[in-house]
Amino acid sequence: MRSDDATPQTSSSKEQGTNAPPERTKTATQGGSSTQLTGNQRMERRGPQGGANTEGETQESTALPAGTKAPDFTLHTTPDQEVSLSDFRGKRVVLVFYPADWSPVCGDELAVYNEVLPELRKHNAEVVGISVDGVWCHIAYAKYNKLHMPLLSDFEPKGEVARSYGVYRKKDGVSERALFLIDEQGTIRWSYVSPIGVNPGADGVFDALEELDSQKAPQKGAAA
Amino acid sequence: MRVRRQGTLVKDVGPGDHVQGRADAPVTLLEYGDYQCPYCGAAHPIVKALQRYLGDNLRFAFRHFPLATIHEYAEGAAEAAEAAGAQGKFWQMHDTLFENQPALDFESLVGYAEELGLDVERFATELENQVYAPRVREDFISGIRSGVNGTPTFFINGVRHEGSFDFETMLEAIQARMQGIAA
Numbered sequence: 001m002r003s004d005d006a007t008p009q010t011s012s013s014k015e016q017g018t019n020a021p022p023e024r025t026k027t028a029t030q031g032g033s034s035t036q037l038t039g040n041q042r043m044e045r046r047g048p049q050g051g052a053n054t055e056g057e058t059q060e061s062t063a064l065p066a067g068t069k070a071p072d073f074t075l076h077t078t079p080d081q082e083v084s085l086s087d088f089r090g091k092r093v094v095l096v097f098y099p100a101d102w103s104p105v106c107g108d109e110l111a112v113y114n115e116v117l118p119e120l121r122k123h124n125a126e127v128v129g130i131s132v133d134g135v136w137c138h139i140a141y142a143k144y145n146k147l148h149m150p151l152l153s154d155f156e157p158k159g160e161v162a163r164s165y166g167v168y169r170k171k172d173g174v175s176e177r178a179l180f181l182i183d184e185q186g187t188i189r190w191s192y193v194s195p196i197g198v199n200p201g202a203d204g205v206f207d208a209l210e211e212l213d214s215q216k217a218p219q220k221g222a223a224a
Numbered sequence: 225m226r227v228r229r230q231g232t233l234v235k236d237v238g239p240g241d242h243v244q245g246r247a248d249a250p251v252t253l254l255e256y257g258d259y260q261c262p263y264c265g266a267a268h269p270i271v272k273a274l275q276r277y278l279g280d281n282l283r284f285a286f287r288h289f290p291l292a293t294i295h296e297y298a299e300g301a302a303e304a305a306e307a308a309g310a311q312g313k314f315w316q317m318h319d320t321l322f323e324n325q326p327a328l329d330f331e332s333l334v335g336y337a338e339e340l341g342l343d344v345e346r347f348a349t350e351l352e353n354q355v356y357a358p359r360v361r362e363d364f365i366s367g368i369r370s371g372v373n374g375t376p377t378f379f380i381n382g383v384r385h386e387g388s389f390d391f392e393t394m395l396e397a398i399q400a401r402m403q404g405i406a407a
Binding site: 108109111112113114116119122145146147199200201203204206 | 230234291292293294364365368369370371372373
């Protein structure tokens with residue numbers, strides 16, 4: 001289902017700190033056509049935020065860009081289980097920051113990643129979701145949506161990991177809807193910040209993975 | 225790092241697709257849909273109305289985008305449409321599924337196959353063996369690579385439709401495309 005249509009207005013305004021015009025598409029890639037919207041779209045955004053890809057547009061985002069060493073972290077995924085970024089060394093990691101469990105847009109976003117786990121694994125990539133929700137909330141959410149990826153709880157100190165990646169929305173107390181592709185050596189190779197109400201889909205991740213595949217041998221972490 | 229714009233259709237509508245309408249129609253409307261998705265169900269009569277209104281000017285194509293982990297019956301329904309398609313009745317099954325969204329379990333699917341006069345034994349066997357799962361997956365992945373992030377997602381001549389999918393908005397977008405071509 002199309003979550004962006006389904007989100008109740010209230011939950012959106014809760015997540016949304018500003019009243020920028022509604023927008024459904026991916027800001028960083030949106031060329032000049034940001035006006036046609038409407039009706040049941042009611043997406044909102046807070047202005048250009050280019051993530052760190054090289055597509056051009058204004059880069060107001062503070063998200064860590066490609067070439068940066070990915071800050072390590074250790075977070076709970078269940079009450080008695082922790083996951084560290086360094087556990088994935090030797091694999092690629094798609095780090096999916098999202099504002100909150102249960103928000104319909106997130107639901108769809110993670111559902112999309114959930115569906116393509118086999119294809120992502122062909123690129124040696126694992127998906128990890130991160131939000132400020134607590135572990136019990138994550139457990140219920142993952143179970144309800146049959147998610148097969150770890151959901152990490154950036155809960156105490158709240159949003160610390162999101163902050164270290166430059167994607168914390170202090171005013172709202174949640175993270176941005178942001179994607180980071182981290183390579184086998186722990187270097188960020190691609191990042192993207194979506195308007196918070198917009199499910200970014202997975203095409204950008206796949207494109208970035210293929211790009212990595214194609215330049216595998218040369219220049220690891222070169223852009224730093 | 226990336227050059228391609230996100231949200232661009234990576235696979236043109238071609239011979240492998242299920243299409244309605246003339247191959248030389250000026251506009252092709254492509255839907256990525258899920259038979260269990262209520263929004264797709266709502267879009268279904270709108271697409272029909274557009275087809276009636278635009279006649280030969282519109283070609284319609286449908287690709288599967290079942291979010292199977294949240295829609296329990298979506299995958300089976302998509303495969304049922306393909307199984308019916310293998311017997312020449314894709315669109316009849318397509319309509320039946322959208323018109324009967326609350327009942328998409330296996331028994332119901334077999335019932336629909338019977339109503340449509342299909343070879344029910346073949347249909348049921350193919351469903352059980354998931355013969356058309358790879359085909360459905362192919363559609364799904366082409367959607368993923370085209371930035372489809374939910375359903376329904378429409379493309380008009382390969383360009384993603386960003387507006388809502390009510391009749392007027394869709395018609396306007398399609399007509400704008402037709403004028404663009406005529407100009």
